[in-house]
Amino acid sequence: xxxxxxxxxxxxxxxGLVTQVGEGQEAEETTPPVMTFGAPTAGExxxxxxxxxxxxxxxxxxxxxxxxxxVVLRRPVAVVLRYPGGxxxxxxxxxxxxxxxVIHPNLxxxxxxxxxxxxxxxxxxxxxxxxxxxxxxxxGPLDPARSTAIGSAVASALAAVxxxxxxxxxxxxxxxxxxxxxxxxxxxARTDGEDSRENDxxxxxxxxxxxxxxxxxxxxxxxxxxxxxxxxxxxxxAVRDAGGAIAAxxxxxxxxxAYLDDLTMDLLDLEIAPPSSDVLAAELNRxxxxxxxxxxxxxxxxxxxxxxxxxxxxxxxxxxxxxxLGIAGLLAVALVGLLVGISVLGGDDxxxxxxxxxxxxxxxxxxxxxxAAPVHQLNIQxxxxxxxxxGDRAEVRDAEKVIDGDDxxxxxxxxxxxxxxxxxxxxGMGIWIDLGSPHTVKSLQAVLSSTGASAQLLxxxxxxxxxxxxxxxxxxxxxxxxxxxxxxxxxxTKMIFDGFDPEQxxxxxxxxxxxxxxxxxxxxxxxxxxxxxxxxx
Numbered sequence: 001x002x003x004x005x006x007x008x009x010x011x012x013x014x015x016g017l018v019t020q021v022g023e024g025q026e027a028e029e030t031t032p033p034v035m036t037f038g039a040p041t042a043g044e045x046x047x048x049x050x051x052x053x054x055x056x057x058x059x060x061x062x063x064x065x066x067x068x069x070x071v072v073l074r075r076p077v078a079v080v081l082r083y084p085g086g087x088x089x090x091x092x093x094x095x096x097x098x099x100x101x102v103i104h105p106n107l108x109x110x111x112x113x114x115x116x117x118x119x120x121x122x123x124x125x126x127x128x129x130x131x132x133x134x135x136x137x138x139x140g141p142l143d144p145a146r147s148t149a150i151g152s153a154v155a156s157a158l159a160a161v162x163x164x165x166x167x168x169x170x171x172x173x174x175x176x177x178x179x180x181x182x183x184x185x186x187x188x189a190r191t192d193g194e195d196s197r198e199n200d201x202x203x204x205x206x207x208x209x210x211x212x213x214x215x216x217x218x219x220x221x222x223x224x225x226x227x228x229x230x231x232x233x234x235x236x237x238a239v240r241d242a243g244g245a246i247a248a249x250x251x252x253x254x255x256x257x258a259y260l261d262d263l264t265m266d267l268l269d270l271e272i273a274p275p276s277s278d279v280l281a282a283e284l285n286r287x288x289x290x291x292x293x294x295x296x297x298x299x300x301x302x303x304x305x306x307x308x309x310x311x312x313x314x315x316x317x318x319x320x321x322x323x324x325l326g327i328a329g330l331l332a333v334a335l336v337g338l339l340v341g342i343s344v345l346g347g348d349d350x351x352x353x354x355x356x357x358x359x360x361x362x363x364x365x366x367x368x369x370x371x372a373a374p375v376h377q378l379n380i381q382x383x384x385x386x387x388x389x390x391g392d393r394a395e396v397r398d399a400e401k402v403i404d405g406d407d408x409x410x411x412x413x414x415x416x417x418x419x420x421x422x423x424x425x426x427x428g429m430g431i432w433i434d435l436g437s438p439h440t441v442k443s444l445q446a447v448l449s450s451t452g453a454s455a456q457l458l459x460x461x462x463x464x465x466x467x468x469x470x471x472x473x474x475x476x477x478x479x480x481x482x483x484x485x486x487x488x489x490x491x492x493t494k495m496i497f498d499g500f501d502p503e504q505x506x507x508x509x510x511x512x513x514x515x516x517x518x519x520x521x522x523x524x525x526x527x528x529x530x531x532x533x534x535x536x537x
Contacts, residue, residue: 040066040081047114050079050123063092067126070111075488076126077111085120091190096122098166099189103492105484105499106157108177108187124187128180132207133173133235136214141253144260147211150176151204152284153184158200158277161189169195171203173210173235183485183499201274205267212249212256215239217268260287378534381436385411386510388472389426396467402431402532407447410530413516420452420516420525430512431529432475434463438505441536443498444483449528450493452517456486457497458510479510486514500536509534 044052046068054067056078068079082089093113100110112123132150136142142150154176161168170190177185209217216235238246246268250261263283266272274280380403385396398411411431416423435441444457460479465471484499500506511532516525 039083040064045071046079046121047112050077050112052079068123070123073488077123078126079121079123081119081121083119085115085117089115089120092122093120095190096124101492102161102164102166103487103495104157104160105183105496106153106185107160108185109488111488125185127177127183127185127187129178129183131174132176132178132211135178136173136211137235141214142211144212144255144257147208148260148284148287150178150184150211151208152281152287154186154207155201155204155277155281155284157186158197158204159281162197162200162277167195167197168200171200171207173207173216176207197277198274201277201280202267204280205264205274208260208264209238209246209249209268210235212260212264213238213252215252217246263287375442375535375537378435378439378441378536380433380532380534382434383532384432384467386430386432386472386475386512387426388469388476389422391469393469395429399431402529405531407530410447410449410528412449412528413513413526415519415524415526416516417524420518421514422516423525427476428512428514430458430476430510431532432463433509433511433532433534435507435509435534438507439536440502440504441500441506441509441534443496443500443536444509444511444532444534445497446495446511446529447531448493448495449530450517450520450526453513453527454486454488454515455495455511455513457483458512459483459506460508460510463508476510476512479508479512483509506536 040046040052040055042052042054046052049070049072051069051071052066053069056065056067058064064081066079066081068077069075070077080092082092093115096110096113099107100113103109108127109125110122111125114121114123130138141147154171158168158171166189168186168189170188171186175186175188177187179185206217209215214236215238217238239252240246248261248265249256250258267274267280275283383399383403385399387393387396395414401409402411413422413429416425418424422428433444446455458479459481460475462475462478465475484497487495487497511529513527513529516527518524519526
C-alpha cells in the first residue's frame, strides 16, 4: 500500500533510474494522507485494459502515479489516480481531455480519462527519462546549447497548444521531461481561469534561467503559470541584489552567451511584453541551429524591448550584433529568422521568404555571408498507396489527392468491420512518398479526415519496387528507419513528425497507418488522408 508521502519523483528500481512527471508537485511531509480505501495494488486491471505494475510517486494533491501496461496495445503507460472521483477530479479530467486534443512530439500523449465516482484516473504516455528539475539538480547547470534546445522544444509544444486556443498553465522544471533518447516533452497541463498564454511564454524564460544557472528565478512570489511552488524546496532561489532583483545568468555562471542571457532576462521582465509562443519557438529554433549553418550572425537574436514608439536601433554586443526593437517590429524580425531554417509549428503553410516582404530589413546579413539553404515546403514528386496484405488492389487509387494542396480532398481506406486493426485482415496501409532527390528534411505533416487514428513514419533507401502486392511487401519490409515517435491513438486530425536526423538526407518516406478510427456512425472503421506536406531544404 502506498504511503501518504510516497517516494520522490525519482525512484530507483532494479532497471535503474526511472523518472515520471506526476500531476503536480511531489509530496512533502505536510501532505494530507491519501485515502487508503480501495487503494490500487500491483496487478490490478483498470477499465479491463490498464494493468498497474509499479507505484512511482504521490503528489501533494494526493494523486498517485503508477507505471502500467495497456494490455490491449501492449505499450507502457503512466496511470494517475485520484481519490475520490466526481467533482473533486473534474479539473484533472478536463485538463486531460483538453491535452489529448493536441498532438505534438514535444507533448506527453494523453490516452484516456475515466471517472469511476470513488476514484478517477488519467492514462498517458510513459516516458523513460528524467525531469529537467532532476537533471539539473543532479548533474548541475546545462551548457547553453542544451539549454537552448530544451527551451526550443518547450516553446514549440506551447505553440501547438496555443494554436488550438488553449493554455498549458503548468510549465516548470518538474513538468519538462528529457527522455533517455533525448526527446524533450512537456506534461501535466493544468489550467484555471488565471492562466494565460503570456504566463506560459514567460515560464520558458524561467526554464532557461534554471537550466543555465541551477536557480529558480521566481522566488516566493512566482508568476502565475510558472508554478515555482512545484518542487520549490529543492530548487535554490536566484541570486538577488539588495533590492530583490535577480542576477542575470552571465552574472551567476561564466560562459553564458550574451544573446541567450538577454533573451532569458527579457522573458522574465514584466515590463517587457513577451512574444507569442510561435515567435519564441522560431527564435529559439534559430538559435538552436549550429552557428556555421546560420545565415544571420549567431550573436544576433531578438530583444523583446518595450515599445517606445521610436525606430529600433542596433545595440553593440561582444562577439556580434543585437537588434533592439519594439513589439510592433517583433514578428517582422522573427520572420527574417525563417531564412535560417525555421519551420513554425502548427502547420503554417506560408510560402516564400521573409526577405520578399521586408526588403529593407536592417537584420539582413552582409552579401558576403554564405547563406544556408532555407527551410521550405518540398516538392513531392510521386506518391503511391502501399497495401502489402491485399490482392485486389481496390484501395490504391487517388493517391495524388494527398498532395493536391486541398485539405477537402484526399485518399480514403475502405470501411473495415470487427476492429480498427483493418478488421484483422492487414498489418496496415501506407502512403509512399518520393521527394525526387535526397533532401535534408525538417518535418512531415499529415492531415487526416477524422480523429483517433494511429500511424508511424518510416524511411527507406530504395523506391524502385513494382506497384503490386508483391512489390508493396518488399517495400514495407525494407523500410526500417523510424522517424521520431510513433503517433499512437489520439484525438487530433493533424500529425507532425519532426524527428529527422539533420545529418542525413532523405528521398523515400512511408506514412504507415496502423489503426483506423471508428466512423461517426459507428458502423465500422475508416480514415482519409487529406493532405501530406514535407518541409526541408
